[in-house]
Amino acid sequence: MPAATAPAVDLVLHGGQLVDGTGAPARNADIAVKDGRVVAVEPGLRAEAGRRIDTTAMTVVPGFIDPHSHSDWSILGNRDAESTIRQGVTTEVVGNCGVTYGPVGTSDVDATRNALRAYGFLGEVTWRSFAELLDVVHRDDGGTAQNLAWFVGHTALRNAAEVRGTGADAVGITRMVRHLEEAMDAGAIGMSSGLEYGSGRDATTEELTSVAAVLARYDGIYASHIRNRDAHLLDAVDEFLTIARHNGLRAQLSHLNVRHDTGAPPDAWHAAVGRLIAEREAGMDVLADMTPYPHGIGLATGLLPGWLLADGPATAAQLLADAEIRTQLRGDCDRYWRFVHKGQWDRVVLATSPATPELEGLPFTRIAELRGQDCWDAFFDVLHAAGTDMPAVQLMGRLFTAEHVAEAIAHPLFCLGVDGFTSRTDGPLAARTRHPLFFTGHTHYIAHHVLQARNLTLEEAVRKMTSKVAERFALRGRGRVEVGACADLAVLDLETLAAQDTFAFTGSYATGVPHVVVNGQLVVHNGQHLGTRAGQYLPRR
Structure with a gap:
């Protein structure tokens, strides 16, 4: 019995419009992929493929x-x-x-x-x-x-x-x-x-x-x-x-x-x-x-003056226990996110705090309220608790x-x-x-x-x-959908994206990108991560 003939290409994305990364107008095109590379970009491709994905009413872009x-x-x-x-x-x-x-x-x-x-x-x-x-x-x-x-x-x-x-x-x-x-x-x-x-x-x-x-x-x-x-x-x-x-x-x-x-x-x-x-x-x-x-x-330490940090985070944390040091810091911390010196602590959320994880995700106005403090003392307490991990404390700011x-x-x-x-x-x-x-x-x-x-x-x-x-960044072969390029591709559902409120935090993964291909391998399919690790280290060339 003769051996099965290998498909001409590994993957075809067909039926969608293409925005190729160059700035050129969108156009109808199918994309064929073989051995990690784009091998054809044209409408109506009929190549035999190991996998075909229908992208009708969707838009294919470079990853x-x-x-x-x-x-x-x-x-x-x-x-x-x-x-x-x-x-x-x-x-x-x-x-x-x-x-x-x-x-x-x-x-x-x-x-x-x-x-x-x-x-x-x-x-x-x-x-x-x-x-x-x-x-x-x-x-x-x-x-x-x-x-x-x-x-x-x-x-x-x-x-x-x-x-x-x-x-x-x-x-x-x-x-x-x-x-x-x-x-x-x-x-x-x-x-x-x-x-x-x-x-x-x-x-x-x-x-x-x-x-x-x-x-x-x-x-x-x-x-x-x-x-x-x-x-x-x-x-x-x-x-x-x-x-x-x-x-x-x-x-x-x-x-x-x-x-x-x-x-x-x-x-x-x-x-x-x-x-x-x-x-x-x-x-x-x-x-x-x-x-x-x-x-x-x-980084939370960005608000702190150099003199406090001169001998490392452990020493800085010890100094933060001193009320006189805190009084001095209220003036000397006027750097980095300077709006806090105008009382705008509502613009600052504690994002990462290994020593006080129960406070993560809260604005400092709320943290201060919960602890019966003003915002400066709440901030100093978070850093004091962090000790040697103080550099890992992160903020999210408006x-x-x-x-x-x-x-x-x-x-x-x-x-x-x-x-x-x-x-x-x-x-x-x-x-x-x-x-x-x-x-x-x-x-x-x-x-x-x-x-x-x-x-x-x-x-x-x-x-x-x-x-x-x-x-x-001289990432050769990336960033465009063209013959010979590395097959890094994403499929966008523009109708779904247009209806989204992406200012809202939902606690779930993004929708509107049903398929993602990395180096010719399908990583996300129908919105589900397949566990594929096809990424590469891209050294300077």
Whole structure:
């Protein structure tokens, strides 16, 4: 009996319209996939296929690529990328804002383990270098559902090099450079910095310029959560551009937005955008990214002054027990989310708090009411209870106006990201992500900004979520639906998305994206996660 003939292709999506990621108008087309690649894009395909999926009345797009993700924090506790893959996100650029959990210094192992437990990882921190972390994520234990491209965090480099305070000497810089070189040799796409919190806030411009010089040898990208996004926004933008310009680097300004009612000069955001445009015209490869909601996550320690944190979180927690210290802090905490100094604590929710999980998801006004305190003392008590885990305490804030968000999203300078991390509806992650940002942040761009508010056309939104990001980070073969491209695909039900209120937190996974394909393999089918882990590590090329 003759052997069965293999089908001509592995998968055909037929009957739908295609928005291919280039910005071109939607058109009718079927898509054929074989061996992880798109092999045909044309209407009326009749190829014999191992699987055919009817996408009639639906829209096929390239898998979304998040240019600014923190899913490296949660990936070890959520390898199936439940909340993001179900939104059609097939690739995430992680390691942003200076905070990565590799490299890890010997003295930071316990703190790293405790921080990762808050994200559902119950294993041990067996790695020390950035390359070893990549091995654990991508090769040791079952892979990932989505593709990941990685920055290495400057704060992690600093901590691993045992650099403390503002006095990074030649020895400390040499150590940071060595760790950065190791990360770049392992395929990191560049270095990110976070200059409003953690050890990164102590770094001088000179230190950052010296360390970032390594990137020029690798054609790496410098990405930065800049030092200020309120009264001194333009100074912070200038510092970012100085570091990139001095080293001739490609540069990404993370979430370039201005927090509402925090003292930013009138029209500061437009002036900042203008400076980036001027640099682009002068030849610098620089872009920015934006988030979908007026809300955003932040680190609680970002509100604390440097003098309190100088000797580490354990000492800071002890100091917070002193009433006189607290009195001084009420004035010295006027940084980062400055609106709290105007009494606007109703804008702040406690998102992640390993020591007081019973308070997670509550605004500080409610926490203070429950504890019979004012909001400052409630805040200080949460941090005091955290002790050495203080860096893991996260906030969710109502940071921006809806008008500001809409304008930035529509601006041609900006890629569209979420600035969150992949979550689940069960376990520790569920308790710490009670906001639509984590479950519908990506589909919110389509449901709200395209179909409801009409801030963007569908074609332009898809481009800014796919090919624009792929080109920005040199993710070759991604971001477009065309012959030869990697078969990362999402199928959108626009009718379902148009009817959604993606501002509401439902506690469930996104709907409206019934099928998701990663590297040619079906991961989500009819709205159900199949458990497929087809994601790849995307090293710098």
